[in-house]
Amino acid sequence: MSTSSDRKVEEAGHISHVQLTRGQRVKAHFRKWWWAHLINFCVFVVVVMIVAVYGIIPPVAQKLIDKTTLSINAFSITSPTGTSFKLGMDGTIKGATGPADHAVIDSFPVKLFLDDVRVNGDIRPILEFPVPKAHGGGDIHVLQNDIPISITDEGALDQYASRLMDSVEMRVGLRGRTTIHLGAIHTDVNYNEVVQLKGLNKLTGMVITKYTLHTNNSEGNVGGDVLIPNPTVTTIEMGDVGLKISYKGAAMGTGVIKNLILKPGNHTYGFMSHITPDDNILKLATVAIQKDSLTIGSNGTSINGVKIPWLSKPLETMESTVPINTDYFKEKGISPS
Template identity: 30%
Template sequence: MAKEVVKQDGTTHVENDGTPKKASLGQKVKRHCARFWWLDLLIFIAVVLVIVLPIVYVGYPNLAQKEVNKGVLNITSMSLSDPAPDSFTLELDSVLSTTSKYHPELAAFNGSLHLKDSDPAFAYLDIPKVKAENGTVSHVDQRVQIADMTEYTKYTMTVLGTEEYSIYLKGRGGLQQGGLPKTNVNYNQKITLKGKSSLNSLKGFNLTSFNILTSEQEDGANANGTITIPNPTVLSVEMGTVTLDMSVAGTPVGVATIEDLVLKPGDNSFDMRAVTNQTTVVTMIFTDYKSGILPIDVVGKTAVFNNQSLGYYEKALQSNKLSFELDVIAALRRAGLADALGISNSTSKA
């Protein structure tokens, strides 16, 4: 430590007593940084990584998955066309509904379609890349191979024979939000069809006109008419040539054929030709059904497209019983046959 010394001649000088001057805190910090800057840098980097890495590689993927799970896919139009025994062409338009404030890029991926609570997929789709914004429209148009015939048959039966149903899109694909690294998310999205989701057992099916043919026909038909089928969904289905078994109280009375049946959204009208058992029908109106009104039960029999049977549609049609009332006496009168059978009066409903 320094001190001032006065000499005999009156002059003064400063002497150091050998005790070092104590460094201040700032000097110590400065000296430490100069000597151990590399260690401080490593510690800083480690702290940043400990904080940032969990956010980027744990928090970010978890948030991405959460936001994807909240999204809803609404089908605005869907078409199943050009059917084959093991495939079909699918065209659909969908709209993404989301309230998320994040709008990442969703990479294209291969997705599988499932019925609710069913593990096997009935088909696989190539889902295109989209930006996840509310109202984003996605279009798919591709040939689809049926992955599991049992499941696809269940799907067609569900579409035809239930009031409502759900299908699920599953898969795994990439997601990227802005400058953040790409992550992967799992899809298990419930798909909702706009309006009614199913054909509701073809309720409203009806025979709106019926005529007895008195001349010989090449196809053997002895009757024709018009059948109406309402479709309350956004789904269009091409089923090919469909045949329908007709019966009254379990007794077969004929087979009806509809050529090139394409069931489109809205009300559909189809020309129908039938081969009926006229002897059985006439016997009925003279015995159990003297009013001339026959309660006809209808069950699908076959569905053929390009000369190939479509088993998945046939089973769906066979599982769905339809009915309508047919005024046979009115049809006989229009054909000029009522008088020949001794029938003078009737009511008319078809």
């Protein structure tokens, strides 16, 4: 028979198992395995960052570049030789706002080409020039002056010069690859832009606004001014441009516009010509009185006596109908420039 003290001992020796709540079990688990969860979290963050950097940010950055547009305000070709020239460009990149406000684009080389010209499916670059480093936030002004350009593909340049001379409009592409910085993150992007530009349209609209007879002048016997419209944004240093002058299919003589720098807008340039024989001088006077037109072509251009082939070729294929109208400016109510 057990005694009262024995029952107390038995009760004291009995172990009671208390059931933990769900919250207590979770807390106990994290107290024990916190380090494993920390590692998992860090791995997750790294994976998300990798996906963001390599999977999300590059397409976003590319879209920012693709949304921008380039307008060319001025373009210049100066100091031409048979193998080189100097290039100038004044342009504006628009659309670098919103997420691109704080973006920075590294300087990069860009290739210029005719948009509709391909060789075996690839573009045919005319030239390559550097685009300076740029910061986003509103319009970006791009100004480059006197960039030395070496002619590496004369055929491509011939095509460009002919297209510029003959076309009413032309599409020019620019292509390059650069790095864009979005805060501390950077990624490579492609720059692809196509710009619609006006061409010289075969110099349509030329008018001889003044002519003068010269005697005992070794440079010629008829001089004057010719208005040459330039509807483009391009300034071209063309050197001494040779002229072939005819009337109704009959040759009348040759001439030259010396040191021609063709500027945008309507400007007059002085010329000197040799009209032979003397009967043609009388015929020229009749053309002027009747405000009739001559046909003027070119035998190319030269600088310091050296012919510039890529500038000469488009000129040599050109023939323009040019009226003689000494009342041109009076009729238009404008002053010569």
